[in-house]
Amino acid sequence: MDVYKEWLGIPEGPRPPDYYALLRLVQFEDDPEKIRKHYKKLNAHVRKYATGQYSVESQELLNELAKAMLCLTDAESKKEYDRSLGRVIDERDAATGRKPLTAYLQEEGVLTGAQVNEVKSHADRIGLTLRDAVVQMKLATVEQATRAYANELGLSYIDLADMVPEEAALDALPKNVVRRYTCLPLFVDAEKVLVACADEPSHDLEEEIRLRFGRPMKTVLATPQSIKENIDRYYAPGMRKEPTAPAKAGGMAAKTGGMAAKIAQKVAQQKPVSSLSPEERAERRNLGIVLACMTFVILGNLDTWVLWDLAWRHFLPLSFQYFPFVGTLILGGPALFVIWQLYFKSR
Template identity: 70%
Template sequence: MAAAAKIDVYKEWLGIPEGPRPPDHYALLRLPQFEDDVAKIQKNYKKLNAAVRKYATGKYAAESQELLNELARAMLCLTDAERKVEYDREQGREIDDRDATTGRRPMTSYLQAEGVLTSAQVNEVKSHAERTGLSQRDTVVQLKLADQETATRAYASEIGLAYIDLADMIPDENVLDSVPKSVVRRYTCLPLFVDGERVLVACSTEPSMELEEEFRLRFGAAMRPVLATPKAIKEGIDQYYAQGLRKEKAVPMKVGGAASKLMDKVAQKKPVSQMTDEEKEERSKLGIVLCSMTFVVLANLDAWVLHDLVSICRTFASVDSTCRNANGRRFIRPQKKTATSSK
């Protein structure tokens, strides 16, 4: 708002010292620079609004109305979280938008903090993405505001995944053999190697539950997704799944699991004479565990199978003793007389 010709309303009515006119939102509402307390912002606004309303009638009515509108615009901006972030950046505030718990931050904020996008370009990206239905990552690339790698790094920050350069990775052949080409093409992903109890998988986007279940079934372990550019993943698929290069395993590879570890130890046979005392003790414990498992299986077999077999035999015995004649009348088969009854 332009200052009145005969009166500086900012100084006379609001007590703002001489300086830039119009003042920024914080100075206008008599707040410390970058104040975040919404309650304090609203409290100051109400106080100043009441002070300016005193001049709503009389020769300064027009100036009063204009200043009231300016106060309202400032308050609305500073109490709207998204608009406040944008305004604060314009005022030179360095803002870290990362979530305190997850460490995530919006990709547009990441790109703006990196100096890739301006505030106007952020709005352009959001508007274009909403209008076309494209993701913000694809929108940034399509508008040629950033390359695919930069956009993917920003997207990784937003969804909370690590970004990797596949040029630095050498996938494990056994892991590659365990995942068919049809699967990696369908999900645009590239399995890399076993990382502890998980399988490291490069993905082009946030993995779906379907993809996670696919790897859980194939490896008996959860996947650990990381993000790479779609282009790099497609090139990796072409390289590592070239025609005739890979023979898919009939039996999926298993990672981890108590049962598989136990059987692995049992399978590693070694003559007793070559064992240490610790190995002998371990084998003895394994033998006890296997015997216990066998006992449990046999007990369940007795409870489930034999019990049902006895029930079936009793049923047949009952049917055999109860018969029906040709007319459908029920009769009991005569029992043989014992020696005592004949006498």
């Protein structure tokens, strides 16, 4: 006997029916109170057969009804179940209003609801982004995943094979910067700089662009591989002259240089340590600590903003761009020795 048809009035079709059909609900019903109401009504009806010859079938059907109700009244379980039935769920982030790239891929028919869950589990387990996970699982191409990621970020997607960057834009941004941020400058207009990026741009990159071009950047997304290929193409060795550091660096160097001159003048005017009172000695030690800190701040800024572009990058490996403090290492020791002699050593 077909208990679904005879007892619940469900027309012939897939057996067992999906949870919505089982509870006599419209598909993807979202009102939990209505779901519970239908469950209670059907539960009471099926219990009429619990003591007769169909007691086993009755109990099995009661269990199915309970499972359906519990699934559809639990938000997370319902979301996963609805996806398995092909429902496209709007998962916009409450703060940003963005949908994840998996939602866009599902809308395009690239992913099924079940595959969305698999991608998320794989990404969480391995520690990947959703874009990398969906590509690694070979469920979407890099282009499809990047286009969906651009939609998630509210950015445009661009195929760099169709673009020829302006030479002026390429000349203004040095090779070490485009490699560090995996980006490629494309065009410069009166208001913005169009830059192709592999990911959402960081604040540091936006500031770098603003300082070098004197205007903000407009971001478009491209595949990481296409950006790297174009960097190799347009920044080949000897192809273009490296620009100098942004104006901000020069200003910082000038300020720190002026501070160094003032400190040196103060050192020259100091009295011998032996002639100082305990309070004056404590004050001098504190001044020595400040001077030591300022020395490393000055040297670090010179290394980062001036000497890296002017000197270090020409003969040091590219990996040193993440720790460009060569001058600090060379001059820091002697500077500390002098400060120790002047401010800390008892004479």
